[in-house]
Amino acid sequence: MVVGIDKAVSAADSVVSSAKKTPTAIPSDSVINLSRGDPTMYQPYWRRMGDKCTVVIPGHDLMSYFSDPGNLCWFLMPELDDAIRRLHRVVGNAVVDDDRYIIVGTGSTQLFQAVLFALSTPQNPDTEPLSVVAAAPFYSVLIVFMEGGSEMGGKGCCRVYYNVFALMEPSYPEETEFLRSGLYKWAGDAYSFDKDGAYVEVVTSPNNPDGTIREAVANREGGKLIHDLAYYWPQYTPITGKADYDIMLFTFSKATGHAGSRIGWAIVKDKQVAAKMVKYIELSSIGVSKEAQLRAAKILEVIAKDCASSGPDKEENFFEYGHRLMSDRWEKLREVVKRNGVFSLPKYPRYFCNFKGKDTDSSPAFAWLKAKDGLNCDNLLREFKIVTRGGPNFGVESDYTRISMLSVDEEFNLFLERLAAIKGTRNGHYLL
Amino acid sequence: MVVGIDKAVSAADSVVSSAKKTPTAIPSDSVINLSRGDPTMYQPYWRRMGDKCTVVIPGHDLMSYFSDPGNLCWFLMPELDDAIRRLHRVVGNAVVDDDRYIIVGTGSTQLFQAVLFALSTPQNPDTEPLSVVAAAPFYSVLIVFMEGGSEMGGKGCCRVYYNVFALMEPSYPEETEFLRSGLYKWAGDAYSFDKDGAYVEVVTSPNNPDGTIREAVANREGGKLIHDLAYYWPQYTPITGKADYDIMLFTFSKATGHAGSRIGWAIVKDKQVAAKMVKYIELSSIGVSKEAQLRAAKILEVIAKDCASSGPDKEENFFEYGHRLMSDRWEKLREVVKRNGVFSLPKYPRYFCNFKGKDTDSSPAFAWLKAKDGLNCDNLLREFKIVTRGGPNFGVESDYTRISMLSVDEEFNLFLERLAAIKGTRNGHYLL
Structure with a gap:
């Protein structure tokens, strides 16, 4: 069977929702949306945990605005503070000494903006906005509000017109630019940044979309760093040491799969920065839902306790489960990619993981798939009703596309099946 | 006993926390903080409701980002949407026809900013920022970040230096200005606004701080309105009709006392405005905690059901309870104020309340207290270890101060006791 590449499948066309409460059979001709990182794959683990x-x-209960009036972060519940520190100590992925401030946010999205505010104030009215940079590739869709539809490409930054259904993953450039703040502005790729003066570099490690371990690259005088460590957990990458940066961001959604709770946290060294972040969260939402905090505290505490327990009849802890699942998916994906010869995947170095106590491969939350022969990888997969996020969204060529590895089993398996069915090309058409 | 008026009591001095889980005895010499509107007074009602x-x-449960993928507000849980509409129908305080959009936010604070974003985009880069105004008096503290302490007064706008403990009530000017957005800017008192072109007027009714019922006052061409109806509930004011404005904001915290949940909602007529508000909430926090939404849905649903039920052995519903408490507090406060002759309170017209089915007095969430003889009311009360929010924070003279009426019983009673002890003045000193 030969299918024309230009016959695009609409993303809105009977998209499989990940919001379903219980797994349901996915019709074999459904569009599979793997463009987003909704981490629903961990649900069976939490179901298995029963009432725990x-x-x-x-x-x-939980009626007052205040959670801990004596604490700098007065809206952070003490039980969540304890659970976060305990989990990081057990996993060994971040320094959480008592002199570090934990700031809770409505997801790490809110915390990213809180950091920008903290690092750019106080500001004299005649000061230039603080430059914010990140090393490519990074997700870089910017939404501009104008009447009408259609899409324009731009180097390193794809501008799309207003469409409420296409969204859901705010990018750093967009979060930095959407309010046209005079405090800070997006300044593009950190590799080519050459302005003098203060700037902020966002370092995402492991990186979204390509799963690589990253360090700051601008390294100029006056630079401050934000480390987004959303994926620095044992199921995605070997834990090679305790991260010890000035400002580190984590999020409940990627750590445990609880995206609906909107809980993120920052670990911050400097008191003034921490205090200004608290101020931002006061001004933007007067704190963070206590229900969500209570639940995050409970879940993180259970994980930490399970990880710390030993003995012969100890059950598989969350990270062991998560890593087993992710490794298994990656192994299957690499097998399919190897077999059909149409695509390639990045290779990651193997490292000793302090948490697992052995050499381990990376199994990132996204697969950064490249189509051979310079073909448009996103379009090609849409032919097979697989919706992904193409390279131009990350400032690179269209032969790359990003695929979420965190969907439910049934969706992931259907994705592998469809990918395996792609055999090769003839005159710009793919063979099934 | 004679006490010097200039001997200020520090607000940080053993402030009674409202965050305590169970009522505890308040030491009789404690400072009572009534400067904030933490609505902890409703807790006994909810305790009495047991498991309901x-x-x-x-x-x-509640793991996915998505709540209702087919809905414009894809992160709004359908059960919360239903409960909100049902409650407004039962209370009769707002039009919630099916063609109105409900947008949930992390408190109405986030929604206010979402509306500013929605009304100011799309914007050409060379367009003037949209002017945002409100009719005085309104809370207008602006925090500027600079090193050091001290305080400066400013006409209509009191600027205070950075102090993490003094905050917690974002003002409209501050929420509008803190990111120095190029999209919108604070333009002061609506009464004196005389610029041409587009602007937004925030109408708070009943008003904070003075409890008055308000209408828009600028009434110029190009004006858009945001109606903040946080206090338009039967415990605070007679419900005289269904509010039917373009953009109406409500908050769970003032309606039921659940401030810790950070749930607010907007009722919006225009689809494009609603869609842009959703976009703002995506970009600032990728939705709203589902735990908080689930709980708000449950509580609003129970209230609506209780309000709708009739029959001889029907229990007191939440608004009957709330109104009884508030009326009782106001009666006692007016009695004390009348007796000691040092202060005065606003008088409110009596109206027929559709919800209660009878003529009813207003019993606002804040008392707008005025000291006679032009004395500084806030300072005077601080002498008696009562911390309030003085007139200059609202752009008026210091003989006014705002007092929260929503504290726990014990605090409120202690406040009345202390207020009753103030007998009169002699040479600028108060007599006990």
Whole structure:
């Protein structure tokens, strides 16, 4: 069978929702949306845990604005502070000494903006906005609000017109630019940044989309760093040491799969930066839902306890489960990619993982797939009803595309099946 | 006993926390902080409700980013949408026809910013920022970040230096200005606004701080309105009709006392405005905590059901309870104020309340207290270890101060006791 490459499948066309409460059979001709990182794959683990992570909240509980009035972050619940520190100590992925400040946010999205605010104030009215950079590739869709539809490509930054259904993954450039703040502005690729003066570099490690381990690259005087460590957890990458940076961001959604809770946290060295982040969160939402905090505290505490327990009949802990699943998926994906010869995947170095106590491969949350022969990888997969996020969204060529590895089993397996069915090309058409 | 008026009591001095889980005895010499509107007074009602409003959330539930993928507000849980509409129908305080969009936010604070974003985009880079105004008096503290301490007064806008403990109530000017957005800017008192072109007027009704019922006052061409109806509930004011404005904001914290949940909602007529608000919430926090939404849905649903039920053995519903408490507090406060002759309170017209089915007095969430003889009311009360929010924070003279009426019973009673002890003045000193 030969299928024309230009016959695009609409993303809106019977997209499989990940919001379903219970797994349902996916019709074999459905469009599979793997463009987003909704981490629903961990749900079976949490289901298996039964009541162990259940929270019960009576109507009269958690009513006040305040969680810990004596603490700099007065809206952070002490039990969440404890659970976060305990988990990082058990996993060994970040320094959480008592002199570090934990700031909770409505997802790490809110915290990213809180950091920009903290690093760019105080500011004299005649000061240039603080430059914000990141090393390519990074997700870089910017939404501009104008009447009408259609799409324009731009180097390193794809501008799309307003469409409420296409969104859902704010990019660093977009989060930096959308309010046209006079405090900070997006300044592009850190590799080519050559301005004097203060700037902020966002270092995402492991990186989204390509899963690589990263360090700052601008390294100029006046630079400050934000480390987004959303994926620095044992299921995605070997834990090679405790991260010890000035400002580190983590998020509940990528750590455990609880995206609906909107809980993120920052670990911050400097008190003034921490205090200004708190101020930002006061001004933007007067704190963070206590229900979500209570639940995150419970779940993180259970994981930490399970990880710390030993003995012969100890059950598989969350990270062991997560890593087993991710390794298995990666192994299957590499097998399919190798077999059909149409694509390639990045190779990651093997490192000793302190948490697992052995050499381990990376199994990133996204697969950064490249089509051979310079073909448009995203378009090609859409032919087979697989929706991904193409390279131009990350400032690179269209032969790359990003695929979420975190969907539910059934979707992932259907994806592998369809990918395996792609045999090769003839005159710009793919063979099934 | 004679006490010097200039001997200020520090607000940080053993402030009584409202965050305590169970009522504890308040030492009789404690400072009572009534400067904030932490609505902890409703807690006994919710305690009395037992398990009726309890939510139970298993570890595997509410995991996806998505709540309702087919809905414009894809992160709004359908049960919360239903509960909000049902409650407004039962109370009769807002039009919630099916063609109105409900947008959930992390408190109405986030929604206010979402509306500013929605009304100011799309914007050409050379367009003037959209002017945002409100009719005085309104809370107008602006925090500027500079090193050091001290305080400066400014007409209509009191600027204070950075102090993490003094904050917690974002003002409209501050929310509008803190990111120095190029999209919108604060333009002051709506009464004196005389610029041509597009602008936004925020109408808070009943008003904070003075409890008055308000209408838009600028009424110029190109004006758009945001109606903040946080206090338009039967416990605070007679419900005289269904509010039917373009953009209406409500918040769970003032409606039921659940401030810790950070749930607010907007009722919006225009689809494009609603869609841009959704976009703002995506970019600032990728949605709103589902745990908080689930709990708000449960509690609002129980209230609506209780309000709709009739019959001889029907229990007191939440608004009947709230109104009884608030009326009682106001009666006692007016009695004390009348007796000691040092202060005065606003008088509110009596209206027929559609919800209660009878003529009713207003019992606002804040008392807008005025000291006679032009004395500084806030300072005077601080002498008696009562911390309030003085007139200059609202752009008016210091003989006014705002007092929260929503503290726990014990605090409120202690406040009345202390207020009753103030007998009169002699040479600028108050007599006990």
